Amino acid sequence: AQKITQTQPGMFVQEKEAVTLDCTYDTSDPSYGLFWYKQPSSGEMIFLIYQGSYDQQNATEGRYSLNFQKARKSANLVISASQLGDSAMYFCAMRVLSNFGNEKLTFGTGTRLTIIP
Amino acid sequence: EAQVTQNPRYLITVTGKKLTVTCSQNMNHEYMSWYRQDPGLGLRQIYYSMNVEVTDKGDVPEGYKVSRKEKRNFPLILESPSPNQTSLYFCASSLTSVNEQYFGPGTRLTVT
Numbered sequence: 167a168q169k170i171t172q173t174q175p176g177m178f179v180q181e182k183e184a185v186t187l188d189c190t191y192d193t194s195d196p197s198y199g200l201f202w203y204k205q206p207s208s209g210e211m212i213f214l215i216y217q218g219s220y221d222q223q224n225a226t227e228g229r230y231s232l233n234f235q236k237a238r239k240s241a242n243l244v245i246s247a248s249q250l251g252d253s254a255m256y257f258c259a260m261r262v263l264s265n266f267g268n269e270k271l272t273f274g275t276g277t278r279l280t281i282i283p
Numbered sequence: 284e285a286q287v288t289q290n291p292r293y294l295i296t297v298t299g300k301k302l303t304v305t306c307s308q309n310m311n312h313e314y315m316s317w318y319r320q321d322p323g324l325g326l327r328q329i330y331y332s333m334n335v336e337v338t339d340k341g342d343v344p345e346g347y348k349v350s351r352k353e354k355r356n357f358p359l360i361l362e363s364p365s366p367n368q369t370s371l372y373f374c375a376s377s378l379t380s381v382n383e384q385y386f387g388p389g390t391r392l393t394v395t
Binding site: 201 | 316327371
């Protein structure tokens with residue numbers, strides 16, 4: 167079965183420091199995709215970044231980058247120069263192929279990030 | 284404006300009373316999905332749909348039904364709600380399953 171693990175339930179980080187949020191995954195499917203989403207206290211889900219299993223380079227989007235280590239099955243989110251507005255819940259998710267060729271998404275349990283002024 | 288809408292946003296109901304949460308998207312997306320969010324458990328996929336008339340179970344489908352008769356709509360049906368279905372529900376859509384998902388605002392359901 168496919169699984170996403172986020173081992174950090176909560177993190178506190180000083181403003182302007184870089185942050186790494188951990189995500190490990192487990193799948194036997196060679197073709198998969200990994201997503202990161204942000205959920206502020208207001209509740210909406212915001213897409214941050216995507217990495218495909220065959221992508222040669224690590225994905226980057228502004229201050230967000232994905233440290234993709236395929237052999238270790240990890241897809242950590244790195245936020246550079248953290249800001250107060252980065253305080254939120256962060257979810258890692260994986261797209262896999264189910265047995266019948268359809269595709270479902272599995273989310274981790276999330277990491278609550280708090281940026282300290 | 285591209286968006287996913289859900290209705291109602293808040294619902295309090297009683298055990299056994301059938302209810303439907305509607306979901307609609309205006310982006311012509313093929314992939315639509317329902318999730319429930321519970322503290323400590325993250326988001327868990329209930330059902331998803333690859334296209335009209337194509338639906339499949341996610342990780343927690345028990346007690347829920349869906350249909351996809353039109354591309355834009357993907358209602359979630361609880362035939363006989365129970366208190367353990369009290370949760371925050373999100374509908375989402377994307378062009379395909381490998382593209383970013385656009386989430387609705389969420390529906391907070393309480394079953395007493």
